[in-house]
Amino acid sequence: MEKAEYQGEAHYKGYQYEPIKFITDMKFDFIQGNILKYLVRYRKKNGLQDLKKARNYAEFGHSYPSRVTSYGIVLEEDCNLERVCSFVSQEQFEETTQDFLMIVITLICNYQMKELAHLIDMQMAIEYPTQEQE
DSSP: OOOOOOOOGGGTTSSSOOOHHHHTTTTTTTHHHHHHHHHHHHTTTTTTHHHHHHHHHHHHTTTTTOOOSSHHHHHHHHOOOOOOHHTTTTSSOHHHHHHHHHHOOOHHHHHOOHHHHHHHHHHHHOOOSSSOOO
């Protein structure tokens, strides 16, 4: 059987290292993958709504026991740090987005979901200061 090429929507086009490939390469679980998906696309698709979805997944992830026993270990495994740098440094991301995603991915890898939810709250307050956050 021939392998089908992934054809994502417009907000995922143009990436040298596509988000779905990165999520798979990093072996992110469902919660981690959804958080990253919404945070990568929020500026190109649904804005505040996507940030809220990412925060909800982070809060949901916080309610489950962490699968990480030692912080930093996920980034040290295999070629993960190299993957993160390749993904985040793509030209589709402006510098401030690259910084934000580097922090996000570090928190995702360490399953620090409470901290991630707080970071997303701060991002919402910065980018959507006059809109309802809840």
